Amino acid sequence: MKKLTFLLLCAALSLLSVTTQAQKFEHLAQTPPMGWNSWNKFACDGINEKVIKEVADAMSSNGMQAVGYQYIVIDDCWQVGRDSAGNIQYDAGKFPHGIKALADYIHSKGLKFGIYTCAGTKTCAGRPASRGYEFQDARQYAAWGVDYLKEDWCNTSTQNAQESYTLMRDALYKAGRPIVFSLCEWGANKPWHWAQDVGHLWRTTGDIGNFWEFGEAWDGRSGGGGVLNILDLQNGLEQYAGPGHWNDPDMLEVGNGALTPEEERSHFSLWCMLAAPLMAGNDLRNMSPVTRSILTNKDVVALDQDPLGKQCYRKSMENNLEVLIKPLSGGDTAICLLNRGEDPKKLSFSWSQYGVTGRFSIHNIWDARDQGTTDMPYTATIGRHQVILLRLKKL
Numbered sequence: 001m002k003k004l005t006f007l008l009l010c011a012a013l014s015l016l017s018v019t020t021q022a023q024k025f026e027h028l029a030q031t032p033p034m035g036w037n038s039w040n041k042f043a044c045d046g047i048n049e050k051v052i053k054e055v056a057d058a059m060s061s062n063g064m065q066a067v068g069y070q071y072i073v074i075d076d077c078w079q080v081g082r083d084s085a086g087n088i089q090y091d092a093g094k095f096p097h098g099i100k101a102l103a104d105y106i107h108s109k110g111l112k113f114g115i116y117t118c119a120g121t122k123t124c125a126g127r128p129a130s131r132g133y134e135f136q137d138a139r140q141y142a143a144w145g146v147d148y149l150k151e152d153w154c155n156t157s158t159q160n161a162q163e164s165y166t167l168m169r170d171a172l173y174k175a176g177r178p179i180v181f182s183l184c185e186w187g188a189n190k191p192w193h194w195a196q197d198v199g200h201l202w203r204t205t206g207d208i209g210n211f212w213e214f215g216e217a218w219d220g221r222s223g224g225g226g227v228l229n230i231l232d233l234q235n236g237l238e239q240y241a242g243p244g245h246w247n248d249p250d251m252l253e254v255g256n257g258a259l260t261p262e263e264e265r266s267h268f269s270l271w272c273m274l275a276a277p278l279m280a281g282n283d284l285r286n287m288s289p290v291t292r293s294i295l296t297n298k299d300v301v302a303l304d305q306d307p308l309g310k311q312c313y314r315k316s317m318e319n320n321l322e323v324l325i326k327p328l329s330g331g332d333t334a335i336c337l338l339n340r341g342e343d344p345k346k347l348s349f350s351w352s353q354y355g356v357t358g359r360f361s362i363h364n365i366w367d368a369r370d371q372g373t374t375d376m377p378y379t380a381t382i383g384r385h386q387v388i389l390l391r392l393k394k395l
């Protein structure tokens, strides 16, 4: 009898340890997170409470919130030090009412609040980071009402990436507030192989630059790059993305002034094909009607947010014409034809050429018009750096 009680006790204890074991928060980011991040436009010096609140106001009034954008994320440079108890200190000059009040304001708009840290000893901008303070910082984020944490990888010396990010994952879990966890180690340690149980998204490359493409001298291995360079680095990673765990090709440069309207449309289309997190990186308070119409095109966003959660794959790439295919729920398929070249291209192809079998109706998303069915060959002209984005609807 004594033995039975002992065994039951052991079983109960092991059950308890299983149920309290740290894990990532499940059921978050079932579709790629959508929001805004301060870095691409405001970098270190440009952030403050006023800007962040105005950006939140803009997101809720300009149609972005209505199509699904929700996270407002402050990137590097909000932190200035630690107090004698080790608590992270925000820059009170820039955030006079504090981070909690800012999070409350953002929440009052029905939006969510994100913040940034780094797994090393200092952030990439040299601010205090989380190494050795993971649990304390996670408790602080939870107390402030943080919903999304981006953790960077600067100043990590010989740290092991998987261990470091798992430690923060466990700290967040212990703090008890569901927080989307965004890993930002630039793909250096191939997080697609191990981060599925650690975070909800992971950067796959170095930083995006505000341009279309680097010159030929760039070897593509060392960092991020322009839109096309980053696109190329996603090729083959499609098998690792799915609901709750996404490849992150970095934040958007749509609306930051360097890309032509056609390139902005292509950049946005490609990120949606990639089932990428859609973090706008421009000044939402001041954007052109074109930029706004791109960021809020709900039929394009619907490709990104498709519940099946499949990232596109490269079907072909010939003579600067790239064809990407993204399976969608309900048997639909998205096709993106991208003209990477400098001259317009005339196209004429039969659907079987791209492996499309079965019958579909064709909807041209940017032109907002139907274009017959896949029974007929498809003919079109694509301008330089432009896409044709089609939704094939199952008949």
Ligand code: GLA
Pocket (backbone or CB within 6 Å): 039, 075, 076, 123, 124, 125, 152, 184, 206, 207
């Ligand atoms: C790294 C990240 C960027 C940004 C900066 C901030 O470069 O990859 O996205 O967070 O740090 O310093």
